[in-house]
Amino acid sequence: MDLIIETLTKNAFVTALAITGLVMLFSQVLSKYLTNNKLQASAIAITLGLVAAYFAGLYTGGEKGISDIAIFSGFALLGGSMLRDLAISSTAFEVDVKEIKKAGKIGIVALILGCVIPFVVGAGVAWSLGYKDAVSMTTIGAGAMTYIVGPITGTAIGASSDVIALSIAIGLIKAVFFMIATPLLARFMYLKSPRSAMIFGGLVGTTSGVAAGLAGTDVRLVPYGALVATFYTGLGALLGPSIFFLTLNAFFG
Numbered sequence: 001m002d003l004i005i006e007t008l009t010k011n012a013f014v015t016a017l018a019i020t021g022l023v024m025l026f027s028q029v030l031s032k033y034l035t036n037n038k039l040q041a042s043a044i045a046i047t048l049g050l051v052a053a054y055f056a057g058l059y060t061g062g063e064k065g066i067s068d069i070a071i072f073s074g075f076a077l078l079g080g081s082m083l084r085d086l087a088i089s090s091t092a093f094e095v096d097v098k099e100i101k102k103a104g105k106i107g108i109v110a111l112i113l114g115c116v117i118p119f120v121v122g123a124g125v126a127w128s129l130g131y132k133d134a135v136s137m138t139t140i141g142a143g144a145m146t147y148i149v150g151p152i153t154g155t156a157i158g159a160s161s162d163v164i165a166l167s168i169a170i171g172l173i174k175a176v177f178f179m180i181a182t183p184l185l186a187r188f189m190y191l192k193s194p195r196s197a198m199i200f201g202g203l204v205g206t207t208s209g210v211a212a213g214l215a216g217t218d219v220r221l222v223p224y225g226a227l228v229a230t231f232y233t234g235l236g237a238l239l240g241p242s243i244f245f246l247t248l249n250a251f252f253g
Contacts, residue, residue: 009071016074023048043183043216050176107195110202111228115236118144118205119244122170127252134249136163141248142240143167146206147175148233153240175209182213191217194224201225205232 008015027045035044053065060068067076077083122144123137131137139159143150143166150167153159159167182191182200191200191214201210207229214221 005071009073012071012074013077014074015071016078019072020078042212042219043180046179046212046216107198107202107228110199111232111235114203114205114232115145115239118174119240122167123248125170126166131163132252134245134252135159137252138240138245138248139163139167140170141244142236143169143171144174145171145236145240146233147171148207149236149240152237153245156241157245171206175206175212178204178206178209179212179216182209183216186217191221194221197221197224198228201228202232205229205236207233 023045024041027041027048030044031041056066056069056072057064064076066072067074067079119141121141123141125144126132126137126140131140135154135157136159138157139150139154140163142153147168148171150171151164154164154167186192189200190196197214200214201224204210204213204225207226210225210229211222214225
């Protein structure tokens, strides 16, 4: 047994891939027999992964979830930003340009609203919690857009580390929410076509949440939602430390 554990630990990345495959298989069984395929297997797998990361964090007292346990350390690479961004970027190769054109002006409007509304809500929450300076409000507001835009904005305008951490936390909560809720609310949101997926990606913004949520809804929609969400991240990184910060600074500076 010790030899097996040692081998699995030394080949941690392969172990992580194997465990991911088993979790997906288990999730497919649950989806088929427990929910009659009404809840996608990927959504169940995401939920199981989040639960495992939570309890692993409690067990180890660490900061990286399940990868803090030696035998599961391969998840630090498998779930890291490099492979995540590579997977998201690769979805662009499946995009049909004709479908992108169908988004039209409403896609642009969705992108703008998706940036402005979360920022305003996040900045308002920051103000209500006592963070009433422009730097903190801007950073936390940017975090409400995505957990990537938050730290980029905070670093650019000189926010403290605790405020940047809060911006990441609020962005992660948003991403996790849409990972789990999108498959459940897809019918209510009429999330059925590439056009609706692009509008959804523009409104939600957080690339991880959009990609995972759409994967749990209809994997064919992922490239369209992720493509617009990627633009969202870039746009947010530009607007956060510039227009958004200057606007709040004019009122709260």
